[in-house]
Amino acid sequence: MxxxxxxxxxxxxxxxxxxxxxxxxxxxxxxxxxxxxxxxxxxxxxxxxxxxxxxxxxxxxxxxxxxxxxxxxxxxxxxxIADGDALHPMQSAFSEYHGLQCGFCTPGMILAGIDVVSRNPDPSPQEIREEMGGNICRCTGYQKIVESVQAAAAAMSAEGGSA
Amino acid sequence: MTTTQENRWIGVSAPRREDAPLIRGRGRYIADIEPAGTVHMAILRSPYAHARINGIDTAAAEAMDGVHCVLTAADLEGIGDFPTIWRLPGQKECTTPAFAPGKARYVGEPVAAVVADSRYLAEDALDLLDVDYEILDHVVDVEAALADGAPVINEDMGDNTIIEYTFPGINALGVAGDVEGAFEAADEIVSGRFKVGRYSGVALETRGHVAEWDDLRQTLTLHSGSQVASLLRTELAAALGIPETSVRILTPNIGGAFGNQWDRYPEDILVSLASMKLGRPVKWIEDRREALQATVHGREQLQEWQLAASTDGKVLGLKGRVLSDQGAHLHSVGIGPAWVTGAAAVNQYKIANYHCDVVGVATNKTPNSTFRGFGGPEAMFGIERMMDKTARRLGIDPAELRRRNMIQADEFPYFSPGGAVYDSGNYPAALEKALEAVEYDKVREEQQSLRDQGVYRGIGIASYIHVSGFGPSAILGILDYYTGGYEGSTVKIDPHGRATLYTGMIPMGQGTETTLAQVAADHLEIDIANVRVVWGDTDQTPYTGFGSAGSRSNVAAVAVIKAIEEIKAKAVRIGAGLLEADPDDVAYADGRISVKGAEEMRSLTLADVAQQAYWAHKLPEGDQPTLEATYVYDPANFTTACGTHVAVVDVDVDTGKIDWVKYVVVDDAGTIINPLLVEGQIHGALSNGLGGAMLEEFVYDEESGQLLSSTLMDYLVPSFTDLPDFEIHHLVTPSPHTEGGFKGMGEAGCFPAAGALANAVTDALSHLGVEADQTPVTPSRLWSLIDQAGG
Structure with a gap:
């Protein structure tokens, strides 16, 4: 050894x-x-x-x-990724849009989602599906993850705009 | 009872209380649990499909630094096997041993285990184990396994037929059909032969356990991802030969289960035994290859059906034979899924004349057992393909053929010749709603013009029933299913009026903690924030006969409602005394106990009454102090969820690739507790169903008996780009015989998926006569069919 x-x-x-x-x-x-x-x-x-x-x-x-x-x-x-008690918008969106069930893929999904939005602030559903294709979820069928990432992208743009 | 809109929680998309830790990376899964002093187990598995084990030399592994012990079959003296709990008449005896019993019967069967300081070291030590294997002939094909001269996998069975079970077509009222008469009277007899592929749940979290034996107290604590901790406790204690009172099962977060975690497994015994031997915590986490080889597989069946029809599109009779490829031995539920296939195959249709033979067959493959859907999706695939074949033969539109044969809304309860009693539903309404949503007539028109342009579009309809809420214990008894079908619930109101609910249900991602809190808050008419749900500890939670499943919330929810009814009745009795009123004049409403007609003046909060119940200074005669109740609910009947799916796809005839155009779901699961979570369950079950319809398959090499798809590079789980957006519509036909009207729905989405997809593909290629009768309909498989058809 x-x-x-x-x-x-x-x-x-x-x-x-x-x-x-x-x-x-x-x-x-x-x-x-x-x-x-x-x-x-x-x-x-x-x-x-x-x-x-x-x-x-x-x-x-x-x-x-x-x-x-x-x-x-x-x-x-x-x-x-959270700022103290304040969740990252991607975290909030996953919960609000039911982008997780068992939660096992969720940390990876949230980080991949943050990465997608960092490169493309306004991704289409199809772009999200293609960009996040390297992460597997077994529970959700992906649709609500796509909705979560879209919602987070909107929230992040709004946040960025006001900053 | 007066009610207001306040504190009504059933039907609300309440936020999931499960989410807060999970989105922060603070979930606690099995792999995250590591008590001080934990050592790690790794398992040596058979690399051969069939091989006698003549000896294992463990000396080098035992001598390695950092190794604490090596376990082999020689260490199993006094240790029992896990039983098969569904033991149908005529079924040969078969159990699940902790180690391969003298010979290995499938690639992945446990042969030995090493416990070491770290998982890395334990795996190093596996390489030092020297096993003397004598390789035997193997068989991995179900028909070959039945042929004369096939290698016999379990010698004590005599051959590879584990059971032949016949559904004679007699309904629950004792009325028998006349299947031969129906076939003699038929204008057309349509035949189909279907291969339902072998796949499984493949949860993202693999299985695992942490066992802690306390030698001073003689207790075993097992942290486990089992879906059915009560049964695991009972069976594990029996296998280990220790009192069940010594065993506690703790369940942390589960990273997906999909039925696979319903079963008892060899490793449940091995990790416990190692901890008892060493007197310290032992942890085992399955790796992905083990998960694909050694967690139960599902589905695989070879079905042959014949359907008798009249020219005007009436289905007169159905007969079939289902060969269920059970793998090397029966696992916890025996041939249960294939039995369900036989029981459910007549689906939504009035087919009075029915016969089905179900044969459980042993092969040198991983055991085939519990997986979301449990025989239902297999049944729906066969019958829905048969309906489309029949429609084509008769020249009747497939929607119209279904219309002409469906059980009507006023024909419930319906006594199916498969033996089930369907409680309620409106099948034609679901079909019409789905056709409307997909714009059926328009899509049919476009189909023709698109085909002229070289676009091959197909429409696939599949309807389903899902007999859920398994089940009345007396019926399980009649079926020789050796467990009960009840769920228990304890509800305790604390002195401040807040509720704690104890359930034997185990959340696996479906949101059970949230939905049961909704049911409790709704029936207590209090804020959901004042309800806590306790689960996952067999020392605290009620025994559950059947355990957790996506379609069991309906049974558990009734137990909650019944317990709360007792609490409310007691609160009224106590409140009446405090209000100096006759109990008949006092009612529970809006979370308050009030004199009827004087709610403004003479009223107490739940907390007021609870405090009195705990002080117990002035209780009504016969009432015990405190405010709590336990109710164990045994369902009166099964509930029958139902619906129709329509898939629209384009098939690329040059590559066999299937592109999604639309996927419409109409679903009827009775009263809905949480609409958002129901959508999530439908999506998820659909992804399981479509995964097996299009991609997922455990492929075995006939020559070597090896499992070829033993990584996620080879076993294809659907990704983001493989699945469509689903359009979901609901009908609500409450179950007539359960409190609340709930039906189980966590599995329903996977029932019609493969049928809808295969019917759509077949429809798209009708000009070639290609029939998608084998799942998964992979691009290569489909391309071969197109090629053979001259396309």
Whole structure:
């Protein structure tokens, strides 16, 4: 077994140093070493998107990266998107529009939705379906997720406009 | 009783109380639970479809640093198997063992387990286990398994036929049809042979457990995603040989279950046994490949039907044979789903003359058991394809053929020759509403002109019944189903007038916590914020005979209503004493206890009465202190949800690709508790139904017996771009025999989906004579059919 390596992960705005086996996935490090269990594991082979995080601003599947590869990176997980008690508009919209049922895909969906809207502030339903095709939901049939992301996009535009 | 619009919660799209933690990433799923000192289990599974296990050398694994124990079949002395709880007459005995019993019977059957400091180390140690396998001939095709000379999978059964069960076509009143007479009198006899593909729930969260054995108190706490914690407690205690009073099952958030979590599994025993051996918490989380190999599969059937019809479009009789590919052994519910197929196949139609043989067959595949729909979607696929084939043969429009054969709204209760009693519904109205919504006549007209332009558009109708609210316990007894069908509910009013509701139901995403809170708040006529729902702890919650399912809320809701009726009656008795009035002159309304006609003057709040109930200084004679009630409701009958779906698709004849044009749902699930959540359930069940209709399939290689679709790259779950927007309309025919009029609906959406899709595809390709009789209708499968038809 290889020696553990020390890695600094800047997660949700704070730097955390962890000592991990080189083979440990970033997802496992986030869940086990940082205790941030909102990042879920649905397939561990990069298909389902439940482990989606934002890494240096990009959407990344944390099950497909090793923790040591993320040394020094800026990471945002589901736990880091609300502003204190104030939910991110994407979180509010998922609840209001019934964009979640069991909730297991939801952290990944919300982060993927934020990413879509960051690149396209006014996405059409078809654009949302295409852009979010890398995230699987087994409960909703997707329609209400599309509605949630559209509603969040509108809310984010309104918020951005007033800021 | 006077009511106001205030605090009426049934029929309201109340926000889900489940959401707040889930949208913040603060849900608590099995994998998130890790008590101090937890060690991790990994399981070695058979890489062969059929192989004798002559020995397992565990020495190297046991010697590895960080390994705590290795379990094999040799460690199972005194440990029992899980029973098959549905034991139909003539069914051969079959159980679910913790490890492959001397030989492995399917790829993925557990052979050994390792417990180590981390999951990484436990998986490393699996590589050090040396199993001496003697590979045996295997069979993965259901007809081949029945052929002479086929490898026998369970030697004690003698052959691969587990059960042959006949539906003789006698209804619940004892009236028998005359199926042979009907076929002799027929003008046309239409035949169909259908392969319903093997697929399953494939929840995004895989299965898992954390077991905590306390050797001082001799208690086992199992954190588990089981949908039916009560039954798991009963069966697990029996298997482990410990008192059931020592076992507590705690259920955290569940990341989807879809029926698969209804069953008991080998790992339930293994993780518990490991914890008892080691005296510390043991955790096992299934990985995705294990989930695809070792969580139960569903559906797979080979159906052969013959339908007798008159030229004027009357269905005179139906007879069939259903071969159910059960996989290597019966799992918790036996051939239950295939039995339901036989019971439901006459669907919404007045087919008095019916006969069906259902055969449960063993193959070297993963056990086929509980999955959302439970035999209903398979039945609807067969009969709805048969209706379309018949319509085409007779030259009658498929909508018109259905119209001519449907049970009418004034013919309930209807005694089906499948044995079920349909309680209520309006099938023709649902059909007409669906046709109107899809603009049927217009789409039919356009279809012709589009075809001239090379666009192959098809319209597929499929109607369904869903016999839900399973079921009156006495009927389960008649069916040799060894559990009860009741749900219990305890409601406690605290001294401040707030309610806590304890339910054996387990939310799996469908919003049960919210809907039961709505029912309680509505019947207590109090603010929903003052209702708490407690679930997921067998030490606190009522025993549930049947456990949680998407279509069980209706039964659980009645238990809540009945418990609340007792509370209200007691509150009236106590309130009457306080108000110095005759109890007959006092009523419960608007969350208050008041003298009738003097509500403004002589009235108490629920909290006033509750406080008195807890002080208990002046209770009516015979009443006990506090304000609580428990009611265990055993349903009087099944409820029958129903509806019609219409799919409109375009088929690309060059590629076999199916493009959505429209999908319309008309659904009747009786009284609706929460419209938004009902929509979500219909969408979700549809995605399960259409997934299996178009994409999802467990494919086995005949040569090797290997499961080929054992990653999500190969097993195709529908993605955002595979599914259409659904247009949903409701009819409301309340169930006549349940309080509240609710019917189960969490599964209904998947019932007609495959039939609607296959009928639409067949309709689109009618010029070629292509018949979509096998699911999933994948592009490659469809392209082959088009190619064979010369298209």
């Amino acid at each position: 290889a020696e553990n390596m020390s890695v600094v992960l800047n997660v949700n705005g704070s730097g955390r140093s962890v000592s991990v086996e080189p083979r440990k996935t970033l997802a496992d490090a986030i869940r086990e070493d940082l205790g941030l269990t909102g990042t879920h594991l649905g397939c561990e082979h990069g298909v389902c998107g439940a482990c989606t995080i934002l890494l240096d601003g990009e959407v990344v599947r944390s099950c497909l990266m090793l923790a040591v590869q993320a040394d020094g990176a800026e990471i945002t997980t589901i736990e880091g």
